[in-house]
Amino acid sequence: MQTLLVCLTAIFLQAPSLVDSLKKEVNKASDPGSKAEVYYQLARAYYASDQDLAISYADSAFALAERLGNEKLKANTLNIKGVSSLIKSDYETAMKSHLDALAIREQMQDTVGLLESHLNLGNILYRTGSAREAAVRYRKALHYARLSGNQRGQGLLFNNLGSYFKDLWAETDDPSDLDSARFYLLKALETKKSLGDSRGTINTLNLLSEIERMEKDLPEAEKYLKQALELSSGLEDLELRISLLSELTEFNLELGKGAEALNFSKQALNLAEGMKSLFHISSAAGLVSSSYEALGDYKNALQFAKKKLQSIQELRTEQNKEITEELLIKYETEKKELENQRLTKEQEFLDLSIKRKNELLLGAGVLLIGLVGTWIFQRRKNEQLAKAHKETKSLLVQLQSKNEEIENQAKKLHESNLALTESNRIRQRLFSVLSHDLKTPLSSLSAILDIWKKELISQTELEEMLPKVTGQISTVQSLMDNLLEWAQAELDHSQIMNSSLNLRETVEEVMSQLSSVWESKEITLVNQIPPSLTLVSDRDRLSFVLRNLISNAIKYTPPSGVVTIFFDSTEGNRIGIKDTGVGMSKEKIDSLFKRRQFSQLGTQGEKGTGVGLLLCQEFSNSLGASLEVESEIGMGSTFSIKWDGDL
Incomplete structure (x- = not known):
């Protein structure tokens, strides 16, 4: 008994000594790599006695290893966490930890680590009643044990698989299960003998003997038992020999x-x-x-x-x-x-009183020492946990901060990409129209001048063509005016100059600018905007949109027609330009803002530039509005600048 106490004392003194040494190493470690390794060693030192503390140290080691990109240490810390969780019967955490470790080790092709992971996963599955799945893991572990040349591991896995198939055969009576049991147990026997593992060999021989007794091959069963007995003679375990001799006695009595x-x-x-x-x-x-x-x-x-x-x-x-x-x-x-x-009643009473007092004092002293020791131990443990928790929490805060920063940058980049994509889309549509509307009039003008230069037409024919040339030049000039105004707005895109403006007065200014056009066609322009209506917007951009929409309405309205400018707030807020012109089909409306949409002639053959609606749409969007259109053939059209919110 005294020897046992001495041994136990040595064990308990050795463990704290190792732990204290590791804790000192944590304080001395200056770089994260060394600190991560010490945390891992602390987890290994604690997993058998204090699983919670071992898991805490393993988590700290994992966080540092992940930051350093040390994949091998990450897998090792996950493995020790899985083993600790299995001891606690926390099978879910144990399974997840070992699967995560397995994934890392598969990527690294760490054969020794893969052997360890599959063996531990098999142990969890066997513990939870999934024997078949456990056998699959044991086979995989055996594969890696062979690759790494780990003979002791092979012997253990051969024995485990043989025991599994023996139990399976007892349930199914399937000869293939019996063959598998014999195969693996014989391989285990061969491996353990080569390693000189006498106790392991005796265990395997007993399993083989049980199989042969179940198969009624009694001579073979006796042979295995005698081999086990012979091996036990080299061990100083008399109880084991007595047990084997007793089993052989009962076996031979059964045989007669x-x-x-x-x-x-x-x-x-x-x-x-x-x-x-x-x-x-x-x-x-x-x-x-x-x-x-x-x-x-x-x-x-x-x-x-x-x-x-x-x-x-x-x-x-x-x-x-x-x-x-x-x-x-x-x-x-x-x-x-x-x-x-x-x-001696009196003396005895006095002695008893003194004895009781001494016992009380001794008991109180022992209790006090125990309480103080417990308090010190608990305090140290709490400090360790608090420190580990603090470090883990600090790492989590840093990671969350980095993630938020990356998410914000990604969001800004996404918004910039969307804006750039939309801008490019509009420009592509714009240049598609320009490539047609600039090329056509200039080509016509160049052709006329070339014919005149070669004297292929007379002066009279040239004079007849001049009005058409003038119209073409007017079209190009209108196009260039629109482009210049759009380009200027693009240069000032980040400086939209919003101000309070009277909408009716703004419309009157636009009507005045276009008076020569609508008066020449005898078209009536009706301004139904309330006199007191004001809104906050960029005057120049809004005037540009109104001017183009009213100009288009005049262009496609026949003489003596009516163009009405009105304001409606029943569904949102919108400025409408309604005409009594030729109208458009549904297909025409659908293609208005498409990439390849070009202009068409007005009611008196007026030539459009084709870019007006594209620029109106872009300017409306920059003002926070959308451009909408309603039309029927022969019933005129209504173009609206619409805001969903308050003006």
Whole structure:
């Protein structure tokens, strides 16, 4: 007992010594890599005694390893966390940790690590009743044990798989399961013998013997048991030898081999007598008696049966003797105490009082020391947990901050990309129209001048063509005016000059600018904007949109027609330009703002530039509005600048 206490004391003193040394290393570690390794070693030191603290250290090591990109250390910390969780029976966390470690080790092609991960996953599955899945993991672990040349691991896995198939065969009676059990157990036997693992070999031989007994191949079963017995002779484990000899005795009694049973039982009895163990002597004597009885030697059978009973009686007598001695000692002690009480009552009372006081003081001192020690231990543990938690929390805060920063940058980049895409889309549409509307009039003008230069037409014919040339030049000039105004707005895009303006007055200014056009076509322009209506917007951009929309309405309205400018706030807020012109089909409306839409002639052959609506749409969007159109053929059209919110 004293030796056991010394050993236990040494173990408990050694563990704190290692832990204290590692804690000092944490404080000394200056770089994250060294600190991560020490945290991992602390997790390994604690996983058997304090799983929660081990998991905390493992998490700290993982966080540092992840920041450093140390994949091997990440896998190792996940593995120790999984083992700790399995000890706590937290199977879900254990499974997740080992699967994460497995993923890393597969990427690294770490064969030793893969062996470890698959073996641990198999243990979890076996513990949770999933034996088939466990066997799959054991096979994978065996594959990596072979790759890495780990003989001890191979022997263990062969034995585990053999035991699995033995149990499976007992359930299914499938010959293939029996073959698998024998195959793996024989491989385990071969491997363990080559390693000199006697205890492991005996275990495998017992499993093989059980299989052969179940198969009724009793000679083969006996052979395995005898091999196990022979190996046990080299071990200083007498109880193991007695157990094997007893099993061989019972086995031969089943076979009716009384002589061999007698031989094995006598060997067991000799070992038991050498141990002076009455329990083993009684058991072995009973087997000797049964062996003589099987041989028909009832005299000796009776003799050893008596020996068995005698051993049992001696065992009981010895136990009774110990009890009697204890009772006698107790009686004598009580008697002396009574005599002392009668002879020296006062002195005894004083001694008893002093003794009780000393006991109380001693008990209080021990209790105080225990409480102080517990408080110190708990405080250190709490400090360790708090420090680990603080470091983990700090790392999480840093990671969250980085993630938020990246998300904000990604959001801004996405918004910029959307704006750039939209801008490019509008420009592509604009230049598509320009490529047609600039090229056509200039080509016509160039052709006329070339014909005139070559004197292919007369002066009279040239004069007849000049009005058309003038119209083409006017079209190009109108196009350039629109482009210049749009380009100027693009240069000032970030400086939209919003101001409060009277909408009716703004419309009147636009009407005045276009008076020569609508008066020449005898078109009536009606301004229905309320006189007091004001809004906040960019005057120049809004005037540009109104001017182009009213100009288009005049262009496509026949003489004596009516163009009405109105304001409607029933559904949002919109400025409408309604005409009594030719109108448009649904297909025409759908294609108005498409990429390849070009201009068409007005009611009096007016040539449009084709870019007006595109620029109106872009300017409306920059003012926070949308451009909408309603039209039917022969019923005129209504173009609206619409705001969804308040003006």
